[in-house]
Amino acid sequence: MKKQGPYRVILTEKEIPDHYLNIQGFMKEKPDPYLNPGALKPVALEELFPVFAEELCRQEMNVTDTYIEIPEEVRDYYKMYRPSPLIRAYNLEKALGTPARIYYKYEGQNTSGSHKLNSAIAQVYYSKKQGVKQLSTETGAGQWGTALAMACAYYDMPLTVFMVKISAEQKPYRKAIMETYGAKVISSPSQTTQVGRAILADDPDCTGSLGTAISEAIELTAGKPDACYVLGSVLNQVLLHQSIIGQELKLQMEAYDEYPDLVVGCAGGGSSLGGLMSEYMKDKLTGKAKPYFIAVEPASCPSFTRGRYAYDFCDTGKVTPLAKMYTLGSGFMPSAIHAGGLRYHGMSPILSKLYHDGFIDEARGVNQTAVFEAAMQFAKHEAILPAPESSHAIRVAMDEALKCKKTGEAKTIVFALTGHGNFDMQAYMSYMDGSMTDYIPTDEELEAGFATLPKVPEL
Numbered sequence: 001m002k003k004q005g006p007y008r009v010i011l012t013e014k015e016i017p018d019h020y021l022n023i024q025g026f027m028k029e030k031p032d033p034y035l036n037p038g039a040l041k042p043v044a045l046e047e048l049f050p051v052f053a054e055e056l057c058r059q060e061m062n063v064t065d066t067y068i069e070i071p072e073e074v075r076d077y078y079k080m081y082r083p084s085p086l087i088r089a090y091n092l093e094k095a096l097g098t099p100a101r102i103y104y105k106y107e108g109q110n111t112s113g114s115h116k117l118n119s120a121i122a123q124v125y126y127s128k129k130q131g132v133k134q135l136s137t138e139t140g141a142g143q144w145g146t147a148l149a150m151a152c153a154y155y156d157m158p159l160t161v162f163m164v165k166i167s168a169e170q171k172p173y174r175k176a177i178m179e180t181y182g183a184k185v186i187s188s189p190s191q192t193t194q195v196g197r198a199i200l201a202d203d204p205d206c207t208g209s210l211g212t213a214i215s216e217a218i219e220l221t222a223g224k225p226d227a228c229y230v231l232g233s234v235l236n237q238v239l240l241h242q243s244i245i246g247q248e249l250k251l252q253m254e255a256y257d258e259y260p261d262l263v264v265g266c267a268g269g270g271s272s273l274g275g276l277m278s279e280y281m282k283d284k285l286t287g288k289a290k291p292y293f294i295a296v297e298p299a300s301c302p303s304f305t306r307g308r309y310a311y312d313f314c315d316t317g318k319v320t321p322l323a324k325m326y327t328l329g330s331g332f333m334p335s336a337i338h339a340g341g342l343r344y345h346g347m348s349p350i351l352s353k354l355y356h357d358g359f360i361d362e363a364r365g366v367n368q369t370a371v372f373e374a375a376m377q378f379a380k381h382e383a384i385l386p387a388p389e390s391s392h393a394i395r396v397a398m399d400e401a402l403k404c405k406k407t408g409e410a411k412t413i414v415f416a417l418t419g420h421g422n423f424d425m426q427a428y429m430s431y432m433d434g435s436m437t438d439y440i441p442t443d444e445e446l447e448a449g450f451a452t453l454p455k456v457p458e459l
C-alpha cells in the first residue's frame, strides 16, 4: 500500500509570498482596455484616480510587471491568518471510491470567512497611505463587506457598505458583524442614492444585485475628493492581491510532490479563481505545463457559459467604465439563489480573455440543489461546512473524481474552498426542507439582458 501523506500542509509565515503575481504580465495578448463610456476611448490612468486610490489604479493598469512587491505592513497583517492550509480530502476520496487525489486550499480561516480579506487589507492600506478619509463598497453575500469592515477597523477608516437586499434579509448576522467592526450597512437598492431611488421607482420589490449595489456605492463617494470606492472582485488589482493563494498553493503542492492535472474554482467575479490559478496559469502561459482549468458558475447566472464576450458596464446604474468581459448584460437581474457571491452579471476581464483564448479550458454551470447535495456530502467527510459559493467548485471536483472512478485514472484535482458556510444556514435549511428550487434563465430572459449591452463599434 502506498504511504499516506499528511492531511494538511500549512507552511510557515516566512513562506507567505513577498510579491503579488501579476498574470497580465505573463499574457502575450492582454485583456482589451477599459473604455470611457462616453468617448468610447481607452481610459487613461488619471481618469481612474477619482475613483480608486492611485497605487491601486496603477496596479489595475499594469500589464507589464510580472511581480509587484507586497508592502511589509500588509504582509504583517497576512501573518495573522496566513498561510492558509492545503488539505488532502482523503475522507471524501474514500467516500467517493475514487482513485483521484483531491486537494483543497481553504480560505475560510478568518472572521470574514473567505479569501476576500486578502484584497481588503491591501486596498485599505493603499487608500490610507494616500490620505483617503472614507470608503464605500457593495457586498452580496456579505463576505466582502465583512472583510473590508475588518480591514477598515484595523486602519481606523470609516466605511459605508451597500448590501444586496436579498442577502441582508437572508443573513442578518453578516450585517451585525460588519456593524461590530464599525461599518455603516445600507440595504440596496436604497433611498440613499439617486441610482437606488430610480431602481426602486421602477421596481419597488427589487431584491437587488451586486450590479445595483456597486452603482450606489460609487455614487456615494463620487465627487468627494477624500473618499474612495473599493470593489471586492472582478478588477485586475483584486486578482493581483489574490495571487498569494496560488503562490502558497504551489509550494504546498510541491510538499506533496504533486502537480495538478485539474484546477477547479467557482467564479463570481473571478478573483479567487484568478488567485488560485496564478502560478499554474503562469506555467501555461509560458509553455511549461498544461494543467486543465475549470471555472464553475451557477446555472442561474451563467456569464461564462451563456454570456457574450463584449464591452459592458460593471454595474447596473451604468456609471463605471466599460470592460470587455463575458457578460449577461448589466441589466440582467439574476434570480435570488443562495450563493450571493456568484450573482454578478459580468466576469473578470483577465479571466474573460484567458477563457476566450483557450487558456481556461472549460466553464461549467451547475444547479444549486446539486451544489448543496455536494456541500452536504463534503461537510460530512471533511470537517468544514462549505460556503454555497465554494460548493460550486466542490460539485465539479466531485463530478470529476467520479469520472476517474469509471476510467480508473488517478488524476490530481485541486480546488479552492473559498469560504465556510456558517452564516448560510438559511440556505442549508431550505435545501434540507426541500423548498430549494433551481432556476435556469430562458433564452428570452438572456436576450433581454443582452439588449442592455452598450453599442460599441469594433476598435
Ligand SMILES: *Cc1c(COP(=O)(O)O)cnc(C)c1O
Pocket: 113, 114, 115, 116, 141, 143, 144, 232, 233, 234, 266, 267, 268, 269, 270, 271, 272, 273, 341, 342, 387, 389, 390, 418, 419, 420
Ligand atoms: C465572494 C466569494 C466568491 C466569489 O467571488 P470571486 O471573486 O469569484 O472569487 C466565492 N466564494 C466565497 C466564499 C466568496 O465570499
